[in-house]
Amino acid sequence: MLIISACLVGEKCRYLGDGFDYPALRKLVEAGKAVPVCPEVLGGLPVPRDPNEIVGGNGFDVLDGRAKVITNRGVDKTAAFMRGAVEVLDAARKSGARIAILKERSPSCGSTMIYDGTFTGRKICGYGCTAALLTREGIQVYSEENYKKCKEIENICSD
Numbered sequence: 001m002l003i004i005s006a007c008l009v010g011e012k013c014r015y016l017g018d019g020f021d022y023p024a025l026r027k028l029v030e031a032g033k034a035v036p037v038c039p040e041v042l043g044g045l046p047v048p049r050d051p052n053e054i055v056g057g058n059g060f061d062v063l064d065g066r067a068k069v070i071t072n073r074g075v076d077k078t079a080a081f082m083r084g085a086v087e088v089l090d091a092a093r094k095s096g097a098r099i100a101i102l103k104e105r106s107p108s109c110g111s112t113m114i115y116d117g118t119f120t121g122r123k124i125c126g127y128g129c130t131a132a133l134l135t136r137e138g139i140q141v142y143s144e145e146n147y148k149k150c151k152e153i154e155n156i157c158s159d
């Protein structure tokens with residue numbers, strides 16, 4: 001079983017109110033091999049919503065209280081992001097998922113790059129909050145850009 005960012009499989013849960021459609025990932029959900037989740041919606045944020053970025057570090061720093069998640073208007077949404085991350089971890093544990101495919105560059109779901117907290121489009125290497133919590137709890141995190149490198153995912157796809 002896999003956890004997948006809901007916005008990768010057609011759910012319109014992004015901050016702009018849109019989503020993406022990766023047919024190969026959507027088929028995994030339709031086959032009952034993946035659970036779609038949106039940590040920001042699970043954390044109580046609306047759709048659409050103001051864009052958020054991590055200020056002062058990356059997702060691991062947010063987990064450890066050294067950084068915050070802030071909207072482009074300066075509102076602190078750290079608590080909602082933490083709630084969402086815990087909800088996704090709970091969903092992973094309940095479904096038995098040990099691998100997640102999460103949307104790259106999101107302040108929740110990014111696992112290689114995130115935005116740098118200046119709302120200028122600059123990116124830095126780092127994890128979002130949910131990707132960091134799942135990783136810390138032993139769940140492997142890939143993105144829509146690199147999941148094909150994972151043999152275990154390949155096996156789940158071809159089962």
Ligand code: SF4
Pocket residue numbers: 005006007008013014015037038039040041103106108109
């Ligand atoms: Fe939700 Fe993650 Fe997609 Fe953002 S990237 S809309 S938090 S699933």
